[in-house]
Amino acid sequence: MSPPNSRPQVLIVGAGFGGLSAARALAAAPVDVTVVDRRNFHLFQPLLYQVATAGLNPSDVAWPVRSILSRQANARVLLGEVCGVDSQRREVLLNDGRRLPYDWLILATGATHNYFGNDQWAPFAPGLKRIDDATLIRRRILLAFERAENTDDPAERRRLMTFAIVGAGPTGVELAGAIAELAKKALAADFRAIDPRDARIVLIEGAPRILAAFAPTLSQFAQRALQRMGVEVWLDRHVSDCDAQGLTASGERLETATILWAAGVAASPAARWLNAQADRAGRVQVQPDLTVPEHGHVFVIGDTAAVTQDGKPVPGIAPAAKQAGRYVARVIRAAVQGAPRPGPFRYRHYGNLATVGRNTAVIDFGRMRLAGFFAWMLWGVAHVYFLIGARNRLLVALQWLFDYVSFSRGARLIVGSDPASAQRMP
Amino acid sequence: MSPPNSRPQVLIVGAGFGGLSAARALAAAPVDVTVVDRRNFHLFQPLLYQVATAGLNPSDVAWPVRSILSRQANARVLLGEVCGVDSQRREVLLNDGRRLPYDWLILATGATHNYFGNDQWAPFAPGLKRIDDATLIRRRILLAFERAENTDDPAERRRLMTFAIVGAGPTGVELAGAIAELAKKALAADFRAIDPRDARIVLIEGAPRILAAFAPTLSQFAQRALQRMGVEVWLDRHVSDCDAQGLTASGERLETATILWAAGVAASPAARWLNAQADRAGRVQVQPDLTVPEHGHVFVIGDTAAVTQDGKPVPGIAPAAKQAGRYVARVIRAAVQGAPRPGPFRYRHYGNLATVGRNTAVIDFGRMRLAGFFAWMLWGVAHVYFLIGARNRLLVALQWLFDYVSFSRGARLIVGSDPASAQRMP
Numbered sequence: 088m089s090p091p092n093s094r095p096q097v098l099i100v101g102a103g104f105g106g107l108s109a110a111r112a113l114a115a116a117p118v119d120v121t122v123v124d125r126r127n128f129h130l131f132q133p134l135l136y137q138v139a140t141a142g143l144n145p146s147d148v149a150w151p152v153r154s155i156l157s158r159q160a161n162a163r164v165l166l167g168e169v170c171g172v173d174s175q176r177r178e179v180l181l182n183d184g185r186r187l188p189y190d191w192l193i194l195a196t197g198a199t200h201n202y203f204g205n206d207q208w209a210p211f212a213p214g215l216k217r218i219d220d221a222t223l224i225r226r227r228i229l230l231a232f233e234r235a236e237n238t239d240d241p242a243e244r245r246r247l248m249t250f251a252i253v254g255a256g257p258t259g260v261e262l263a264g265a266i267a268e269l270a271k272k273a274l275a276a277d278f279r280a281i282d283p284r285d286a287r288i289v290l291i292e293g294a295p296r297i298l299a300a301f302a303p304t305l306s307q308f309a310q311r312a313l314q315r316m317g318v319e320v321w322l323d324r325h326v327s328d329c330d331a332q333g334l335t336a337s338g339e340r341l342e343t344a345t346i347l348w349a350a351g352v353a354a355s356p357a358a359r360w361l362n363a364q365a366d367r368a369g370r371v372q373v374q375p376d377l378t379v380p381e382h383g384h385v386f387v388i389g390d391t392a393a394v395t396q397d398g399k400p401v402p403g404i405a406p407a408a409k410q411a412g413r414y415v416a417r418v419i420r421a422a423v424q425g426a427p428r429p430g431p432f433r434y435r436h437y438g439n440l441a442t443v444g445r446n447t448a449v450i451d452f453g454r455m456r457l458a459g460f461f462a463w464m465l466w467g468v469a470h471v472y473f474l475i476g477a478r479n480r481l482l483v484a485l486q487w488l489f490d491y492v493s494f495s496r497g498a499r500l501i502v503g504s505d506p507a508s509a510q511r512m513p
Numbered sequence: 514m515s516p517p518n519s520r521p522q523v524l525i526v527g528a529g530f531g532g533l534s535a536a537r538a539l540a541a542a543p544v545d546v547t548v549v550d551r552r553n554f555h556l557f558q559p560l561l562y563q564v565a566t567a568g569l570n571p572s573d574v575a576w577p578v579r580s581i582l583s584r585q586a587n588a589r590v591l592l593g594e595v596c597g598v599d600s601q602r603r604e605v606l607l608n609d610g611r612r613l614p615y616d617w618l619i620l621a622t623g624a625t626h627n628y629f630g631n632d633q634w635a636p637f638a639p640g641l642k643r644i645d646d647a648t649l650i651r652r653r654i655l656l657a658f659e660r661a662e663n664t665d666d667p668a669e670r671r672r673l674m675t676f677a678i679v680g681a682g683p684t685g686v687e688l689a690g691a692i693a694e695l696a697k698k699a700l701a702a703d704f705r706a707i708d709p710r711d712a713r714i715v716l717i718e719g720a721p722r723i724l725a726a727f728a729p730t731l732s733q734f735a736q737r738a739l740q741r742m743g744v745e746v747w748l749d750r751h752v753s754d755c756d757a758q759g760l761t762a763s764g765e766r767l768e769t770a771t772i773l774w775a776a777g778v779a780a781s782p783a784a785r786w787l788n789a790q791a792d793r794a795g796r797v798q799v800q801p802d803l804t805v806p807e808h809g810h811v812f813v814i815g816d817t818a819a820v821t822q823d824g825k826p827v828p829g830i831a832p833a834a835k836q837a838g839r840y841v842a843r844v845i846r847a848a849v850q851g852a853p854r855p856g857p858f859r860y861r862h863y864g865n866l867a868t869v870g871r872n873t874a875v876i877d878f879g880r881m882r883l884a885g886f887f888a889w890m891l892w893g894v895a896h897v898y899f900l901i902g903a904r905n906r907l908l909v910a911l912q913w914l915f916d917y918v919s920f921s922r923g924a925r926l927i928v929g930s931d932p933a934s935a936q937r938m939p
Contacts, residue, residue, distance in 0.1 A: 127659060127927045144570040151925045153703035163705040166659040185663075218928050233553060233592040237611075277579035279589040481915075482908065489907075499577045501553045502644050 094119050094161075095423050098179055098189035100169050101355075102129050102152040105389030105408035106195035112416030114159050118423055121187065123179070125168040127151055130218060131474055133405060134483070136258060138221035139347075140265035141229065141273070141496040145218045147483050150475045169196070172360040174382050191384050191419050194357045194371075195412065198390035198403060201351035201368060208329035212346040215258060224347060226501050228266060231344050232274060233501075235281045242342075249287045249343040251334055253326050254350030255297035257441035260309060262347055263290040264444035267316040273496040289319045289343070291326060291336050293350070298449065300402065300439050305449040308458040312443045326350070352403060357391045366393045375431030377415055386415045394432065401434045405473075410434055442466050445491070520545050520587075521849050524605055524615035526595050526783075528555045528578040531815030531834035532621035538842030540585050544849055547613065549605070551594040553577055556644060557900055559831060560909070562684060564647035565773075566691035567655065567699070567922040571644045573909050576901045595622070598786040600808050617810050617845050620783045620797075621838065624816035624829065627777035627794060634755035638772040641684060650773060652927050654692060657770050658700060659927075661707045668768075675713045675769040677760055679752050680776030681723035683867035686735060688773055689716040690870035693742040699922040715745045715769070717752060717762050719776070724875065726828065726865050731875040734884040738869045752776070778829060783817045792819040801857030803841055812841045820858065827860045831899075836860055868892050871917070 095118045099106045102124040113120050128149040137143040156162040165187070171180040172194075178186040200214030213223055228250065235247035250270075252263045270286035277283070290297070290313065296306040297313075297320060310320050324337040333342040351368070358365035363379050364372045370393035371379060377392065379385045389408035394401040401407050414432045421428055438452040440462075448463035450456070457465065467487065474480050490496060521544045525532045528550040539546050554575040563569040582588040591613070597606040598620075604612040626640030639649055654676065661673035676696075678689045696712035703709070716723070716739065722732040723739075723746060736746050750763040759768040777794070784791035789805050790798045796819035797805060803818065805811045815834035820827040827833050840858045847854050864878040866888075874889035876882070883891065893913065900906050916922060 127655065127925070144572050145928060146570050146926050149926050151703070153700075154925070157703045164703075165663065166656075167663065183663075218926065222928070229553065230592075237591060237593065237609075274579075277577070277583045277590075482911065485907065485911070499553070499580070500572050500575050500644065502571060502648070 095190040095419075096121065096188060097191045097193065097419060098123065098187055099193045099195060100124075100179065100357075101195035101197055101389070101391075102126070102164075103132075103195055103197050103389060103408065104405040105197075105412040106193065107152070107155065108409040108412030109193050109195065109388070109416045110156060110162055110412075111159065112413045113419065114161065116161070116416070116420045116423065118161065118191075118419065120159070120162040121165060121189075122152060122156065122162065123165045123167050123169060123181075123187065124152060125166070126217075127153070127166055128218075129155060129475065131479075132216070133473075134470060135215055135218070135221050136261045136265055138218070139215055139224040139228075139262065140269050141225055141499040142265065142490055143483060143486060145222065147479055147486070148474075149218060150479060155475060169360070172385070174361065174385060177384065189384070191422075192386065193412075193415055194360075194385065194387045194391055195389045195408065196355035196357050196391050198352040198354050198368075200348055201353035202348070203351060205329070208348070211329045211331055212253060212334070212348040214348040215262070216352075222502065225499075227345050228269070229499060229501050232270075232278065232281070232283055232286075234344075236278050237280075244281065245287075246333065246342040247344045248281065248283075248285060249289065249333075249341065250345045250347070251289045251291060251341055251343045252347045252349055253291050253334070254348065255290050255292035255294075255320070256300070256349060257298065257439070259290060259292070259347075259349035260297060260313065260441050260443060262349060263288055263313060263318045264316060264442070264447075267313070267318050268444050269496055271317060272494040273490075273499075284317075286317075287319065288317065289321060289341060291321045291324050291334075293323070293325045295323050297322070298439075298441055301441070301449060301451045302456055305451055305456055305458055309441065309443050309447075309449050312447045316444055352390065354391045357387055361385065361387075363387075368393075376418060376428070377411060377432050386418075388412055388415055394434065396434050402436075404439075406437060407434055440466050440469065521616040521845075522547065522614060523617045523619065523845060524549065524613055525619045525621060526550075526605065527621035527623055527781075527815075527817075528552070528581075528590075529558075529621055529623050529815060529834065530831045531838040532619065533578075533581065534835040534838030535619050535621065535814070535842045536582060536588055536838075537585065538839045539845065540587065542587070542842070542846045542849065544587065544617075544845065546585070546588040547591060547615075548578060548582065548588065549591045549593050549595060549607075549613065550578060551592070552643075553579070553592055554644075555581060555901065557905075558642070560896060560900075561641055561644075561647050562687045562691055564644070565641055565650040565654075565688065566695050567651055567925040568691065568916055569909060569912060571648065573905055573912070574900075575644060576905060581901060595786070598811070600787065600811060603810065615810070617848075618812070619838075619841055620786075620811065620813045620817055621815045621834070622781035622783050622817050624778040624780050624794075626774055627779035628774070629777060631755070634774070637755045637757055638679060638760070638774040640774040641688070642778075648928065651925075653771050654695070655925060655927050658696075658704065658707070658709055658712075660770075662704050663706075670707065671713075672759065672768040673770045674707065674709075674711060675715065675759075675767065676771045676773070677715045677717060677767055677769045678773045678775055679717050679760070680774065681716050681718035681720075681746070682726070682775060683724065683865070685716060685718070685773075685775035686723060686739065686867050686869060688775060689714055689739060689744045690742060690868070690873075693739070693744050694870055695922055697743060698920040699916075699925075710743075712743075713745065714743065715747060715767060717747045717750050717760075719749070719751050721749050723748070724865075724867055727867070727875060727877045728882055731877055731882055731884055735867065735869050735873075735875050738873045742870055778816065780817045783813055787811065787813075789813075794819075802844060802854070803837060803858050812844075814838055814841055820860070822860050828862075830865075832863060833860055866892050866895065 274283040354369035388411035442448040448466040700709040780795035814837035868874040
């Protein structure tokens with residue numbers, strides 16, 4: 088708790104869409120805002136798949152949190168990893184032993200991959216949540232082609248040139264489309280022993296259609312577009328095993344050197360920190376004002392919270408997290424200024440967007456549905472618009488223009504190392 | 514050796530400036546060219562310091578070797594790490610067990626850091642040769658400020674905000690200038706507990722002046738420019754110890770959390786592969802036609818070779834490597850076409866360039882010397898011109914323009930991990 092006479096301390100854990108929008112919405116409030124994150128940047132996750140598929144650079148989709156908040160006088164930024172909450176003493180514990188006091192706490196720690204109890208698959212089937220995931224996936228995709236060029240064994244070459252994507256939500260669809268374009272266009276002329284256009288890209292989905300959050304007509308449109316690009320779509324199949332050699336889906340074995348996991352998300356451990364009730368995915372069950380039962384000064388927002396509205400869950404997407412961040416800021420402002428407390432949080436759904444590939448996207452606004460070139464243009468404009476900073480906007484737009492005109496991919500560097508490489512390189 | 518009737522096999526190890534220029538100069542020759550590199554990209558080393566200081570992205574200064582050679586019909590590219598040469602059988606050995614036959618071999622494997630017998634300093638004082646070095650250095654510099662913001666201990670804060678650069682050749686000068694600009698401009702407003710402008714940047718040189726390859730007037734100009742930017746320049750000082758807490762230079766202890774090594778280079782192990790004579794830095798002693806004594810079909814070029822001309826060593830810079838690559842291609846072309854063998858290699862020196870900081874560079878053309886704004890403009894134009902590909906040229910130029918106008922640095926992401934972090938984070 089803050090000493091008497093000082094301003095109320097608002098502590099925000101996580102500098103994603105939810106945490107940052109809360110911090111910014113408190114700019115004019117009579118409070119001190121501290122944003123803690125274990126990374127020094129805000130990540131624009133909707134474009135992360137383009138980093139993974141060599142279209143963009145890490146710094147095109149990320150921005151230092153310090154820069155974003157440097158002009159907000161009541162905000163400070165700390166690099167640190169949270170490992171617990173002491174809600175009796177109103178303190179957050181960092182894993183280096185520091186304790187950060189708060190009067191109001193906002194937990195916006197996001198989500199990670201969910202292997203549904205099979206965490207041993209993680210080394211073979213990385214998910215796409217962090218910058219390091221994206222550069223690892225890029226490394227694996229590009230190295231698979233390099234190794235296929237180097238091997239004389241036809242079965243091994245086939246395995247190296249097979250790419251499996253598990254889960255056909257927007258991320259899975261976007262990854263499948265981008266890998267197809269990479270193989271069939273950008274890399275097509277670069278090899279001598281193999282033809283990258285022979286690559287086999289398999290998108291595996293447990294539900295009877297892809298993009299389940301969209302209208303069925305858009306799912307069909309996107310599926311046909313993927314198939315025209317050479318992507319195999321497996322529906323109604325459940326992955327029962329992943330290993331260094333491939334995967335098994337509903338009894339069928341697929342030999343593949345590259346498995347990407349886009350099937351499920353699990354919330355970060357905020358529920359455990361608070362000893363609060365969570366749903367199956369680990370999301371904290373919050374009250375209508377996004378506070379945690381029995382922790383009136385603790386809010387949980389974004390992918391970390393389970394919020395139900397009109398009997399349906401609020402989706403784990405950026406606009407929902409941003410709206411929640413702004414709402415919580417409003418609640419805190421009202422409380423510290425003695426104004427009446429706002430009514431419960433209401434999420435306003437604008438629509439779902441997913442891009443399939445060059446010239447092709449689907450947008451579901453509910454009443455209005457768009458598919459094809461115009462949807463793709465709108466998708467591009469919306470994503471450039473929501474990027475932070477003129478520099479990122481211009482650089483992303485220019486790289487897209489270059490790639491569009493030249494069919495190439497500029498960010499094709501294999502860097503760093505792969506912690507699972509010992510298992511993966513026979 | 515190649516089977517009868519097939520075309521002569523030219524094997525090039527290393528896709529740096531030397532190897533690539535040899536490959537390209539053989540485009541029209543009746544030979545098959547194979548380029549082997551352990552990385553999938555060509556690196557534009559002269560701008561690597563900007564990646565290390567958060568001005569540019571890795572992919573702005575690197576380009577996939579496959580793309581560069583994709584339209585050269587007689588060239589192929591292999592990803593692989595060479596571990597030996599069997600010059601009896603004319604084969605190169607890769608560490609995965611493969612053997613690559615050759616009729617002509619060009620070793621262009623570059624150089625690495627040289628700690629002059631103190632390799633135990635490497636974890637504390639990384640050098641700047643590879644992309645991974647640059648992202649590691651960027652990580653350490655940015656994390657030092659983050660940790661300084663987090664600590665309450667004034668001595669530790671001082672140590673974290675002290676940066677030592679060992680070696681005042683072009684790379685050391687460029688790093689010192691870029692860190693000074695990062696601290697005093699780009700980061701200046703971003704912290705609350707520390708003022709990044711208080712950072713202490715110390716450039717340590719064993720010789721009596723910086724930029725020893727340049728004219729003394731230019732050394733003085735550059736030194737004064739650095740000092741105006743707040744860089745301390747220590748001359749005539751020799752580093753006798755580096756550890757996790759700092760370094761000792763000519764008896765004086767400097768407590769610092771970040772040491773960068775720009776003091777010496779050692780050639781890659783080509784001399785050992787050939788069992789050939791090498792100089793103290795490990796460079797292969799080559800004959801006037803750049804072949805290795807007793808290995809008439811093996812050429813060594815670039816930083817891997819020790820070439821003396823008119824009693825002076827040919828410098829280890831990009832233009833020298835490129836000229837050597839083109840010369841060797843000419844020798845091979847003449848040999849396979851039965852034309853007379855060209856005379857000995859002659860290096861033509863155009864000049865030395867180094868940039869000190871915003872608006873300030875020095876250029877020594879021998880007769881003509883430039884210092885200041887115009888030299889800096891020329892340096893920028895020359896570097897953009899020599900980058901490969903219109904995309905990289907435009908992106909680099911634009912990021913420079915942004916940084917120039919805004920005083921910011923866009924590529925400030927802390928990613929990956931630091932192998933030495935256990936030692937470095939107490």
